[in-house]
Amino acid sequence: MGPIVHSMKKYLTAYLLSLLLVVIAFGLIYIHISSAHEVFSHPFLRVAIIILAVIQAIIQLKFFLHLGQDQSGKTNMALIFFTLGLILIIVVGSIWIMNHLNYNMTPQQIQDYMNSQSTF
Amino acid sequence: MTDLVMFAALFATYAVLRNNSFGGPTEASTFNIYFVFAETLILLTSSFTCGLASLAAAQGNVKKTINWFSATFALGLAFLVMEITEFHRLIKTGSGPQRSAFLSSYFALVGAHGLHIAVGLLWMALTMVVVLRRGLTPKTNSQLQRLALFWHFLDIVWIFIFTVVYLMGIM
Numbered sequence: 149m150g151p152i153v154h155s156m157k158k159y160l161t162a163y164l165l166s167l168l169l170v171v172i173a174f175g176l177i178y179i180h181i182s183s184a185h186e187v188f189s190h191p192f193l194r195v196a197i198i199i200l201a202v203i204q205a206i207i208q209l210k211f212f213l214h215l216g217q218d219q220s221g222k223t224n225m226a227l228i229f230f231t232l233g234l235i236l237i238i239v240v241g242s243i244w245i246m247n248h249l250n251y252n253m254t255p256q257q258i259q260d261y262m263n264s265q266s267t268f
Numbered sequence: 269m270t271d272l273v274m275f276a277a278l279f280a281t282y283a284v285l286r287n288n289s290f291g292g293p294t295e296a297s298t299f300n301i302y303f304v305f306a307e308t309l310i311l312l313t314s315s316f317t318c319g320l321a322s323l324a325a326a327q328g329n330v331k332k333t334i335n336w337f338s339a340t341f342a343l344g345l346a347f348l349v350m351e352i353t354e355f356h357r358l359i360k361t362g363s364g365p366q367r368s369a370f371l372s373s374y375f376a377l378v379g380a381h382g383l384h385i386a387v388g389l390l391w392m393a394l395t396m397v398v399v400l401r402r403g404l405t406p407k408t409n410s411q412l413q414r415l416a417l418f419w420h421f422l423d424i425v426w427i428f429i430f431t432v433v434y435l436m437g438i439m
Contacts, residue, residue: 159319166312170427174305177435193439201431205424212319212420235276242280 162211169204173197271384275425278377279432285369298363298371300354304434307350308426314343315423322416328404333412337396340419344389351382374433381429384422391415 176196179187188196321336355375358364365375395415399408 156320156323159316159323162319163312163316166315166427167309170308170312170430173431173435174301174308177301177439181438190439194436197431197435201427204427208315208420208424208427212315212423213417231272234273238273238276239280239283243283 158211162207165207166204169200169207173200271421272425275377275380278373278380279428281373281376283432285373298358298374299434299437301434301438303350303354304430307347307354308430310343310347310350311423311426314340314347315420317343318416318419322413325399325404325409325412330399330404333399333404334396337392337399337412341389341392341396344385344392344419348382348385348389351378351385355379355382378429378433381422381425384425388415388419388422391418 173196176188176193180193317336317339321333321340324332324336355378358371363371365372392415395408395411398411402408404412
């Protein structure tokens with residue numbers, strides 16, 4: 149392993165940024181659940197808090213785990229991207245398939261299913 | 269990396285099953301978000317103190333290293349106790365993993381993370397003993413850095429659990 153530069157400043161920056169991001173995410177949801185009328189739309193909130201989490205993951209990977217700093221940085225990055233690819237396939241694939249199961253039902257099954265649901 | 273893939277699979281399971289509450293408690297009624305927010309802050313702080321510990325180790329300061337790792341250990345333990353309290357509350361009120369597919373996947377995902385924390389604490393205690401006995405040699409230093417990586421990794425996983433399970437759950 150190559151030299152890894154530790155510094156107090158970096159840890160503190162990462163910590164404060166992470167705190168800020170998590171408080172923002174919590175704040176958004178808090179406003180959402182505590183106000184009577186809808187301040188933010190659901191899709192907006194969903195995307196917003198996921199983006200906040202991803203930013204935080206990147207910050208922590210960079211500052212806490214020192215990603216891409218040492219000699220083997222390139223190999224590590226390749227490994228990370230490979231893993232991210234796998235994760236994307238597993239998570240997005242599962243959600244996609246499971247949420248579209250009804251497309252794969254026979255007409256009779258769909259009829260049965262609709263009959264079993266309460267009337268709208 | 270393999271661990272990350274395992275967590276991804278658990279996340280996928282949870283995302284698929286989250287609405288299948290089978291007439292039992294749903295996400296919004298199950299979680300105590302303030303409690304979980306406190307857990308998040310504790311784990312985040314423990315990740316920070318863990319970073320300070322590896323900083324002290326890199327500087328060769330045994331006393332500081334042990335102190336910061338002890339702080340990390342205490343925070344990690346607090347987190348684990350809170351998580352077990354939460355699980356206990358859920359199971360006691362009839363929201364155990366056998367209640368519905370949603371709760372099964374919830375316990376699998378969050379429980380897997382909790383188990384990692386428990387193992388991490390054990391690992392941390394043993395490493396501290398080793399450092400106290402042998403000092404900060406290149407070997408123990410390398411062990412400490414690996415432990416720190418594991419701990420930071422658990423914090424990142426928790427951030428996603430907090431976002432996907434809890435924040436999106438109570439929306």
